Amino acid sequence: MIVTEAKSFVLVAAMITGFRRVLVAACAGCTAVCGVGGERQAGELADALRLHARLRGEVLDTEVRGVTRQCEPEFVAELAPAVARAEAVLTLGCGVGAQFLAEHYPGVPVLPGVNTRFAGGLAAPGVWEERCRLCGDCVLYLTGGVCPRTRCAKGIMNGPCGGAAGGLCEVGNATPCAWLLIWERLERLGRTGTLDEIGPPPDWSGAQAGPRRSGKGGGVE
């Protein structure tokens, strides 16, 4: 899923300064799962922003509305009445949701309330870890289900680099060497032969020329 984190409150408060009616738009998708973009968080943020404004002698009215996903037009359209009442929209959807809102409602400023980090999963309670760089040319079938593009600090495709020590990557952060993980996993599966041939360089052609598309008809445009 798309992993997000809350933006600094000071920055969010600064972004909405000057707007008197702000719609705080929650998303029940990835950002809610990350604990930063659901309706509860939107309500808490709206309360804090109103209090902050009052302490500064400013006037701020907030409305909180949530949708199932901000990255789908039919859900985005549900916000129309609330957007019509607002001078600005503070979205707690990811960067995708924020852009869909901005495209659907060109007449109102759309401000991001969260930072969009990466595609990942829950590694430990409250800890999300990146697992995919969305390269569009998945090689997990060769690497035992461990992504070298994401989990190798150097993105090496025919590793290892030789710098690992004690099973850890030389780049740091106490990160296991991805290529050691790959080898151990393939060994357990009896499939180390998939590494016998030098693989081709990554095919980044699907990442060129603007936003990628995927859908009916298969493949990536």
Ligand code: SF4
């Ligand atoms: S808008 Fe972003 S956070 Fe919300 S469901 Fe879509 S991808 Fe996930």
Ligand code: SF4
């Ligand atoms: S190779 Fe890695 S970055 Fe590419 S699609 Fe597969 S998991 Fe994602």
